[in-house]
Structure formats: C-alpha cells, structure tokens
Amino acid sequence: MIDLAQLRREPDFVKAALARRGVSHETMDAILELDSRHRRLLQEAESLRAQVKDLSRQVGEARRVKADDAAESLSTNSREIGERERVASEASDLVAADLRARLLMIPNLPSRETPDGLDESANVEVRRWWLGMDEGADFPTFMAHQRVAHWETARELGILDLEAGAKLAGSMFPLYRGDGSRLLRALSFFALDRHRDSYEEIRPPSVALTETMMSTGHLPKSADDMYEVPRDDLWLIPTAEVPLTSMHRGEILDEAVLPIRLTALTACFRREAGAAGRDTRGLLRVHEFDKVELFAYCTPDQAEAAHADILARAEGLLRELGLTYRVLELCAGDLGTSAARTIDLEVYSPGVDKWLEVSSVSWFRDFQARRANVRFRSARGTQFVHTVNGSALAWARVWAALVETYRQADGTVRLPEVLAPYFGDLTIRSKP
C-alpha cells in the first residue's frame, strides 16, 4: 500500500510517479477527496464521542454522591449525543472502507532506476551472459542437436509425461518421471545448498489465508491469477514470497536482527488466466512449478545491498549451470503491483529459440510492509521495514533450458558437472 500521508504531503510527486505506470490523476484525486471527507467525518464522530465519555464520567460522579436526578438527566443527554455519534461513526466508517478499497488497488511508486514504458517492449536489457564470455568467447552458436524442443527430447528420453499430467489435473500441470523428476529434485537441493551460508531455510504451508494474500499485494488485484479454496478461505500460493512476507506480520522487529534472510522451496500455483494459447507448449508456461525463493526483511539502508545479493545469487546459479541468460530492468508499466523495482533474469532456450523468465528480483520498499504491518524499532523511532525477494530459481523453465542446451548429438542429455553431487551419473539416456 502506498503511503497516504505522502500522497497528502506531495500529491504532485506521487501522481507523477504513478502516472508512469498508468494510474490516472483522476484516480488519485478521487482518493484525496475521499480522504479529506473521511477526516471531516472522523473529527465530528470523535468530538461527539469525547462528549459522551465526559458525560459518562459525570454520571458516575453523580451516582457516587447520590445525586440521582442529576445522574438521570446527564445520562439522557449522553444517550442522545451517543445516537448522533453512532450516525457520524457509521458515515465515517463507510468512507474509510471505500478509501481503503481504492488504496489497495493502487500500485507502488516506481523507483528512480525504473525506465519509462507501458509494457514489456520497453524493458531494458542490462547485459547478457554465456559460458566462456568472460574469456572473450562470442555469443554461442547452437548446434542442430540443441535446436530440439525440450518436449521432443523429453518424450524420447521418457522424463516428462505431459499427457499424464493433463489426465490428472488438466493441461499445463506437468508430470515429471524418472531422471526428469530426479533432475528437478537435484536442482532444488543444489540451490538450497548454495544459499545455506546466509539464508535460513523455511518450509512454509502451500496455502495462505485471504488476509495473507492481501499483505503481499496479490489480493485484491490478482484474484483471477490464483487458485482458490473458498470453503476454507484459502488460496494456493503463487510464490513463497506470500508466506515469507507474512511470517512477521504485525510485528515490531529489533533493528539488530535485520536483515532477516530466508529461503524456501515451494510449489507455486498460477492459473495464468488470460495467457491461454501463448507459449503454452511443454514447460514454457505451467500452472504448477517448483521454485526456490530468496527473501529479506531489511532496513531501508540495507535494501539495495539485499536486492543486489539476491540478484547475484540467482545469476550465480545460472552461471554454474552454464546456461545463457540476459538481465532485464523492467519498465514502469511492466512492474508487478507491489514492486518499486524489478530485475528479471531470462534464460535462453535454444530448442524453442526463446528467452524464458526464470527469476524476478524485486524491491518493494515499504509497500508490502505497510500492508503486512511489519516494522522495526531503531534509535530514530519505529518505521516500516523494506522487503526484497527474488527467485533462485524457478525450475520448470530451467529444466527445459538444460535439456535443450545440453542435448548431445546422440540424443542423450549430458548435465553440467555441478549437479554431480545431486544427480550422480550426469547422462540422461532413453531407457530400453
């Protein structure tokens, strides 16, 4: 949630920032108008309530000295004012609810680093990396045997059964088998081990309450993108960011414990509403995938370094795996609701000849902390923490890129050496 006080204090600045991501000035003016109406009604209600409290005190006093007539007339008076207070409060609450509902729909202010632009075409490519680049090698030329889509290779090798997944849960719910399933597990274990030095591993629930979804900004805006369990007021998590952000919901943390760095492996569920038919073959876009997430609660001063660390770790994994990737600075119009700044990592998948998003590293400033009410106490008083997070990494697409990149001329897949401790024999062959 954006800071209402800031909107009041510097409306032009906030409106200009939000205009960069398509929020109209009229929308913000309506909020300011509601805010001032709310404050007027609130003042009225509060002053009436102050009168009721004062009279009630006098009633008590009168009773004590046995002045029953006085007590009776004071309490009648108080009852009448109480009626008016009730009316004023209801009016105030109504406006407050409207104001809050609108405020929850407003996205975060883009950071200074975020370039202008209304959609993904305006994202800025920051750099590319490929194996050997650091030694001066040119962008790789992929061989014909690497130009085979992962779903073809996977069928030949028997490591992915999309038909079976569709039978069980519908299309875009993949079922991995044999070495395909082992590869998935190897990747998660590999990543979690790499983060052990400074991130505490968490295994959160895979479902979250509506209230929890509100904290990260996934609700109310993105309800259509998520799976709901209405009977229990639960939602399947679209990312570990959801539970991790709410771990300290409502708490005031000691400055000394920050930054709190967490990592979690979870399944992620996404309905992908509105994306039907777009890049949906194989593992390009699926409803359920495993992801290792990195997350930090930090002070505003620590946020930049925490963001950079997550990005470096996500990139580090891709480099260790020897995959070709590029780094994109998202433009204002392509940012997620809660993000002030986001850097995406896209891996190059030679078989399908596409760049696939495998990580999104975001800085939320205090937007989520304000919603989740996570603060910290310091010498300068109590303030909201900053949250940052990023995938390291989302495995379905990495799995696809690995199978395509490391496909050999003989049709087998030879995985990179770093996976040896997690996978054993690195060659995936078709089983007789």
Add this chain to the structure above:
RNA sequence: GGAGGGAUGACAGAGCGGCCGAAUGUACCGGUCUUGAAAACCGGCGUGGGCUUGCCCACCGUGGGUUCAAAUCCCACUCCCUCCGCCA
C-alpha cells in the same frame, strides 16, 4: 470430532462495569553514587490516527451486542494448552 482451561504492553503478570491505556516485577534508556563496573536510588519507557501542538480519539486475540459508561457482562469466531476419540 467431543470436553475443559486460556489469550492483557518487549517479557512475566494483576485488574473482572465508572479518571484503567491499564498496578507490579523484569528488560531497556537517562541520571545520582563509583577510579570503572555491579548493586542501590531517582526519572523515563506501548502502537496508531485527528486537529486549533496542546488536547482529543482508537487499540487489553478478532468481530458483533448490552449500557449513560466495557479490558471487565453477553454472543460468535480464531489461535494456544490439557484430556478423550479418530488417523498418515
């Protein structure tokens, strides 16, 4: 699923209709004392909101209700603890 107990400030723990936003202790911060520290003593010490910046309002698990007045009474819900049942 059934029965009972509980939820109060950073923590422990009183209060059970009327100056209670809340006793007391611990922790924490400042001061006195001390060569220094500890102890002792003195003072301070929740969060958020509104406006005339001094005052007002809200918050005692959550949401309703009763009352002139609710941390205190009533109802519902959530979570925690104990016991019984069931179960991977």
